[in-house]
Amino acid sequence: MSKIVLKNVRxxxxxxxxxxxxxxxxxxxxxxxxxxxxxxxxxxQLDAAIAxxxxxxxxxxxxxxxxxxxxxxxxxxxxxxxxxxxxSNAKRPTVxxxxxxxxxxxxxxxxxxxYVNAIIDFWIQNNSYGKRVNANLYxxxxxxxxxxxxxxxVDVTEEFEDLDL
Numbered sequence: 001m002s003k004i005v006l007k008n009v010r011x012x013x014x015x016x017x018x019x020x021x022x023x024x025x026x027x028x029x030x031x032x033x034x035x036x037x038x039x040x041x042x043x044x045q046l047d048a049a050i051a052x053x054x055x056x057x058x059x060x061x062x063x064x065x066x067x068x069x070x071x072x073x074x075x076x077x078x079x080x081x082x083x084x085x086x087x088s089n090a091k092r093p094t095v096x097x098x099x100x101x102x103x104x105x106x107x108x109x110x111x112x113x114x115y116v117n118a119i120i121d122f123w124i125q126n127n128s129y130g131k132r133v134n135a136n137l138y139x140x141x142x143x144x145x146x147x148x149x150x151x152x153x154v155d156v157t158e159e160f161e162d163l164d165l
Contacts, residue, residue, distance in 0.1 A: 003138060004049060006042065006085075006118045010034040010078060010146055013086075014112060016095050017105035020088075030088035031137060033118050034071060037081050046085070049122055050133055057124040065132040067122070077149045078113065087120045087137035094139035103142065110140065113148040117141040 012032040020027035035042055046068055054061055067086050071079035095103045095110060103109050110116070119139040125132040 002049075003119050003121045004045065006033055006035065006120065008115055008143060009036075009118060010082070011110065011114050011116050011140070012076065012078065012084075012112050012149060014110055014140075016093060016110060016140060028088040028090050029092050029137065030086065031118070031140065033085045033087065033116075033120070034078060034082040035085060037071075037083060043083060046083075053122050053124055054133065057126065059124060059126050059131055061124070061131045061133055065130065067133055067135045078147075085120070085135060087118070087135035089137045093137045096139070096141050098142060100141075109142050111148055112150060113146045115143040115146050117143055 010033070012034055014031045015027075015029055016031060018029075020030050035046075037043070050066060050068065069084045069086075071082035071084045074084055097103050097107075097109065117140070118137065120135045120137055122133055122135050125134050
């Protein structure tokens with residue numbers, strides 16, 4: 001399968017520097033990418049890639065088992081009007097800035113709500129855990145700031161006394 005570059009997508013639930021933990025179990029590095037529904041060319045590209053992969057695998061997979069979902073059916077901040085694509089990898093994906101310099105968690109540049117470019121590809125799961133269309137996440141490039149999802153950090157600076165009297 002060839003890699004697909006997604007440009008100017010919003011980042012949601014990023015676990016790019018540490019692996020996801022769900023119900024006490026360590027998972028993979030992952031992120032959800034939100035693709036504006038007005039970008040019909042990208043949707044056609046993704047649908048074609050998935051259809052080709054499913055046909056090649058000769059496996060019937062219900063649409064609700066695809067990693068590409070309709071954001072209008074998901075009750076999270078920022079998902080309306082978007083396609084939602086969850087991608088993951090057991091290996092840490094490349095995470096870089098606009099100028100291709102590596103980013104770390106301490107840079108605080110990558111956050112839920114920012115805009116990124118991403119590199120993914122699709123793969124078929126057909127095993128005892130079920131049949132699905134999944135996506136590998138290979139890399140994220142910070143593109144620009146966006147409105148953060150969720151509350152974000154709470155500034156409590158004013159709650160402290162000035163000790164420098």
